[in-house]
Amino acid sequence: MRIFLLATVFCAVFCSVHAAIPLSSRQDDFDYPADSEGDEDMQGDTDTGNYYDDDKEEKNVEPITEKNRNRVEEPAVILTRPSIFENNIGDSIVLPCKTPGNDSVIIWYKNDDILFQDAVTLHAKANHNLKKDSLEINNLQKEDAGQYRCVSMVSERNKAAITHEVKVKYSPIVTELSVKNNETTLKVGAELVLTCRAKGYPEPVISWHKETIKEGRTVNERFDATGNVLTIPSVTRRDEGRYLCFADNKIGKPSLEYINITLTHLPVVSIEEFIVNSDKEMDTELKCTVKAKPRADVVWLRNGIVLHSSSHIKMSNQDNEHILTLKGLRESDFGQYVCSANNSLGAIEKSINLVKTPAIREFIKPERPTKDLVLTWKVESKAPIIEHELQYRRKGDSEWRSVKPTVHGTDDGVYVIKYTLKELDEGSYETRCRSRNEHGWSDYTEVTLVEFDKAHHSKHGNKKAHKHNKDKSSDVEQSQQPQKESEIGESKNPSSASSTTAPLLLCSISILYLYFSRL
Structure with missing residues (x-):
């Protein structure tokens, strides 16, 4: 009985420990020695390196003696870092180029031209002065802008260099103002393309203006467009005039140029x-x-x-x-x-x-909404007016309704037709009128459309707001729906179950075997 209990406990402990160790960690637990012949070592190193014959190498090395010691060159070095200099016209600047003091030759370049080679002056200007470890530029001009390169040369192959950039601030200058194809006279409907270019530092900002006469005086109207090009796809008669290009960089006064544009067009006749x-x-x-x-x-x-x-x-x-x-x-x-x-x-x-018959001058629209529709016209007639006729109908109807407004007194041959249409339904109405004097009836006026609305209320707004709130609440309900949970028992790591199945099965078989052998 004791033997059976001890065996059972031993199997249980063995199974528990063995099941707790993942299969992956139990694999490759043993070291496998490399084959004895022709295999690489365990770290993958191969015997393919370069080898040197120490004796042979030493024979090719010239020993350092007092005779050749002076031939060892110090590397060329410049201690100064490159910089950008931004100055105004008339300023003086110093461009540093500090070296450790070795036996190097200092060469100064401006762009591709050599200014100084050591103490020799080559293409330097009168305002260029060579100083120790620097180049001085006095009375700075816009022509002095550019890249200045300092080269410290010990030998052809042993040299160092830095480059300073000099930028000179100056007020803008408009260098070009032109029109496409050089055509300053265009037909109405043509495309107008103006180009303006300017120089200056900082780079000028270009704006466009056009001279316009308002209240008897000339004013400049500014276009929304900025940049070098102004384009008007289809010009009208109003686009004729003087166009101005302004260039400004906040240095000094802005620069401007102008160009006159003339437009040709068919006659425009107005009555x-x-x-x-x-x-x-x-x-x-x-x-x-x-x-x-x-x-x-x-x-x-x-x-x-x-x-x-x-x-x-x-x-x-x-x-x-x-x-x-x-x-x-x-x-x-x-x-x-x-x-x-x-x-x-x-x-x-x-x-x-x-x-000779009356002439209807104009229809006067109602100034403010009223509960009734008030219609007013002005009529001119040298001969006294005998009667007026006003016709109206709801839009879409075929039959006109006629009324006879009262004829009021004249004011220098001008009469006023005024009539109030009462108890009308809301909607759109077409109206026209005519007048008669001793020479006969005038022609009917052109049909005038009048909107009549007793009380305007926006009913659709409330409906839209209600629908919006409804949609919004629906969105909230959907956002509050819980996410679908994983089903009970669903494994998030399928491999974990298979890793313990084999040891447990072995333990179960061992316990059953001992139990039945005891019987």
Whole structure:
């Protein structure tokens, strides 16, 4: 019985200890000796090194004697470190080049030119002075900027060198201001490319300006763009004028140059009043404004026939404004007039109707929202107005509704049409009007679109805010969802289980064997 218990305890201890040692640590526990022939040593060293014949090497060495001792050279050394010098014009600077004092030759270079070779002056300027262990430059000029190299030479193969950089601060100078293809006259719609270059240290910052006349005085408007190039992809008439390039580096005054850009374009004809009301035996003026580059020739036509000055017709111009004056209107004077302007780029024309019927001048928009829609027009008529007609309809409807506003008194031939549309539904409305005098009805005005909104409220804003809060809360709920946990019993290191399986199995078999043998 004792033998059985001792055997059982021994097996249990053996199994526990053996199971606690990882398989990987039990492998390769033994030292394997290298093969006795032709193998490398255990550290991988091979017998392939270089060997020297000491006796043979000693025969080639010349012994150091008093005779050849002086031929041993000291290495060339410069104790000074390279530096960057930034100074203003007129300053004096000292460029150091300190050596230990051996028998070396000192050579100074500026870029690729030799200034001094020891005490010999070669390409040095009058303001260059050679000092002990340094080079002095007096009354510094911008031409003195560059790289200065100090070489300490003991022999051709034994030398040392350092390089100092000298930078001279000076105010900027614009060296170029040009336009692409050297074309200072461009057509409207063309691309404008200006280039400006400047010198100076520190490097100048370039800004672009254009002269503009405001309130009778010339001012410089600055462009947002900076850099050497200013590009306007498609120029308009407003882009004509003088362009300035400013170069500034905060040293002295900025430098500037300018260039004039001229734009050519078709005539631009503008009409102040397309319908002019008058009456027989009255004097009337028709006006048109023409701007063109190159200058345009302007003619007046009536019913397709070119007009000429006479006692009844007078044509004049002041700056860009061209005026046709008709004295003592006749019945034949009423009709369509054309102001035609022509230059080398083409012709443009605009029409004016001279009528006896009323002329609608302008629609006046409501100044502030009201519960009703108030519509107002101005009408001109030399003859008294008999009646007005106002038409309106909801946008999209086909039928017009008509009302008759009251005719109010005149103010120098100008009447006001004013009418309030009540109890309208909210929405968009199209409106037009006309007036009648003794000569008949005027044409309807062009359709004017009016928005009518009694009380504007943004209902969609609350919905969007509600949806945003809903989406936000949904995101919070998703972020609070717990992460999926590993399943119970899942091994994070699969190899650890297999490392203990074999020893435990061996122990179990041993215990079972002893138990059954005891029986």
